[in-house]
Amino acid sequence: MSQAETKKTTWGPREEHTLINHHLRRLDAPEKVTGRAKYTHDVHLPGMLYGRVLTSPHASAKVTNLDTSAAEAMPGVKAVVKLYSDEKGLKYEGDPVAAVAATSPELADDALRAIKVTYEKLPHVVTPKDALRKDAPEVYKGGGKGNLRQSGSRGDLDEIKGIMAKCDVRVEGEYSTPIMHHVCLETHGVVVDYRGGDTATVWASTQGTHSVPEDAQKALGLKNRNAVTVLVDYMGGGFGSKFGLMLPGEIACKLSLIAKAPIKMMFTRHDEFVAAGNRSGCSVKLKLGANKDGKLVAMQSEVVRLGGLEQGAFAGLPYVYNVENVYSTAAALHTHQDGSVAMRAPGHVQASFVMEAAVDEMAAKLNIDPLEFRKMNLKDTAYHRQLDKGAEVIGWNRRPKKAGETPLVGAFKSCKRGMGCAVGTWGGGGYASCVVDTFIHSDGSIATQVGTQDLGTGTRTYIAAILAEEFGLPMSAVEVRIGSSKYGMSVPSGGSTTTASLAPAVKESTTLAKRLFFEKVAPMLGVKPENLTAKGGKIFVQGQPDKSLTWKQACKVLGRDNIAAQGKWNAELQGDGLHGVHFAEVEVDTETGAVQVIKMVGVQDCGLPLNRTAVESQMNGAMIQAIGYALLETNIPDPVTGNMVNANMDDYKVPQAFEIPEMIPVIDDGDTRNVVIGMAEPAIIPGAGAIANAVFNATGVRIKSLPITPDKILRGLERLKRS
């Protein structure tokens, strides 16, 4: 069969899959649960030194004296670097001042403490309120422009005001979300093995194996990216915060250039909170206008993103819903806080919470079922299908029809139950970059290799599934090699682009490998390659199952030769454009303000699911993270001292066992697109909105700022009682 005759690669009919679109156990689960999986944190090299970084305890300061001599004189301290310069100054709590490398972590800590620093504190702003004050110190010296930087507007204000005035019903509110943290189980960090010479090896906790070599090569002054081998066997979570060499990596390279020894540089949990980036907050004024019949007509919004030193993220309003007449402005408000980075669906989680709260309020005001109201204003029928499905699974008709009007339940007859829903959207498409190789040897070994990384999303497992299914083998018979920059190029895992970028290239590689393999095997069975099929561990002639070879027998034909097949991205195997909805049922204790999510349902499309278990796991994980966002997690900056007062795992509260409700992840099989689409980010988007709306449905209290903590509920109930 010549190249020209090659059939177009497709994923094939759904009913023919034996592994893909099934529930598959994660391949590396045994390694992970037994602790055999080695993360960067676990790497130990002979002669390895431990790096630690000294960070600024002040939100805004100058260093007037930095004396590292005592640290340098300590036995066992092998390198000390100063990271401060007057031009840079110190602009956030966590801004690096100096770093050390020593023979033990304890010694490195002691050495940090031996560094003498004199700080001159400068005025700071760490809250939006302070940042907006007329006399506020400027975070970026901009000649009196203040800290608010407009980044665009859309629509004609006067026109929209006119239309808004004519609307039958209007709702208006100020909404806010806090700065949230990724709280990766494995903190940011690397082990840099450079002992002088031309090459280096870097173990990195990263979302981009191939995003590190160039950075590291430059930092170490080596010839080109090939001089650095980056290894990412396992990584303990990133959620958008781990690309490139990053701060700990940059510092480790500096230290290793001095020490000429391997350096392990992992952030401490405190470093992680103050210097590893975060999800930006927002503060939004939003006005919606609708007609009596339930059609949204006009929207007016003012978005302020709170990204600390960075820009922050916020998806455009009106989020997902169809509103014809729009006026909106957007701006970034800077503070002396660590800059925001990407975090699971950047901008969308914020926008969804804000928009969904306003939409829900409008539905209540119009006295229309919030689910019906959503359908009336969502053009895309995928949402209609998903909303109906979610409503059925959670039992939407059980909810109080009028907010707060529901019997008191619970041990003390003090709790009210309610339900809410919300929607989200995402891209999830891929792009050309991945280079995937598949090898078959005469001993029957078969492997696919590519320099991607598995963030815990299950990349390793679906590569094995694609390969094994192609050759009709069990997953245990194939090998997957990932996590090395010496393997083919792969995309960094950002924007849920990995699957749609990688899986098509894997499919192309395995398809080609099979074609080349069949060309070798066909003569043995006296047929043409296109008449062969691989299934159940055998290669056989279509229609003549007795004319077959076992996999091992077939491979023998390769002799001293082997099959090497390279695949690249194929746009037609992937798609773009996702929909998701969340439903939440909550129980609110009206005496204590406690909110307990008791049930959560997610419905998510993703084209062709490669591994249903992995997709459901992503949805479950996303629901848990959404509960943290909705109810607990918040960076608390103290305006007076400028410090984040809860930069530890005691005071920064995340969901644990008792916060987790019954969760039902539903893969939207109504989506029949036969392409793969990345879904891990969108799975979180509507969560906080659904929970906030459920709280309203239960109590009649609309909390417009996350997280929804008991104090806010109690204050809200007080207000409600008075009004």
Place this chain on the structure above:
Amino acid sequence: MSMKSFELRNPKSLGEAISLLDSNDKFHERTKILAGGQDLLTEMKEHIIEPEVVVNLKSIPGLNYIKFDPKTGLKIGALTHLADIAADKNVRQFFPALAIAAESVGSAQIRNMGTIGGNLCQRPRCWYYRNEHLVCLKKGGKNCLAASGENKYNAILGGGPSFIVHPSDTATALSALGATLTISGAKGTRTVPISKFFVLPRDNPRNENILLPNEVVTEISIPNAPRNARSVYFKFREQVSMDWAMSAVAVALELSGGKVTDCRIVLGGVAPTPWHVPDAEALLKGKAPTAEVLQQVAEKALEGAIPLNQNGYKVGLTKALVRRAVRYLTETATPPPYRDVNRM
């Protein structure tokens, strides 16, 4: 995280331990007692304190026991682990508030290591105090940084000049159970009712209790009063799985003919010490616990609360817990059997 170097001493007797503690160490900074280490070691790793000498009580035999005698009541050695107290049959039957409080502490790991003596003597959790770089009133600074700062979790009662809340769950329960503490020092042994053990910041802004720098709590004893068998501890936490008390209430009472004949009510998580409310008790004694009475008792219990700018919610929350605790204890003629009400 590394600690500053220190000398670890393993005394073989209480007398030796006491002699190793510096009697002039007014703020208990230079020589420290080590029990389960769940608080002390954290403080040292975070450099909140940097003692020169650490005196390990665990090397002294005979401080880990639970003894119950119907006549003399319950005696608990200061080194007894919280997990053992929570699981003890007699504690559960005759002093349920203590079992519930011990069970509510931190996580299983912390309860397995942490001792009751250490739980009573642990230092405040206020995030200003726990930040190495900030010098708050508790660390010899001029101001309580919470007073005008982020004070959602701070005191609404008994505050000033410091507004910490006492973090100990067992302290609140033991106060309601009328416990006494045995304290050994250079001059011998004294017994102190728990109500006299804790001190308000206005009397001593640096230390939370009356212990001299060279004194050790050795035993906690609780009388076998009838009301103690009908006792409960309700702790409200923001993070249900594991958290400190945002507010808590311990109540012990006797019920006869549908009326409360005796009671003790103590609030936790709202003041720098366990907060005993005798005026509220007086309103409950001799009465049937009707909704109206409960409301009055709750109002009285929170009388005098002066919230800071972020913790006003604690007033209503604590009232709810007071009503809840009394209701729970009076709904049945016999005392409710032991039940971990922590997540009810």
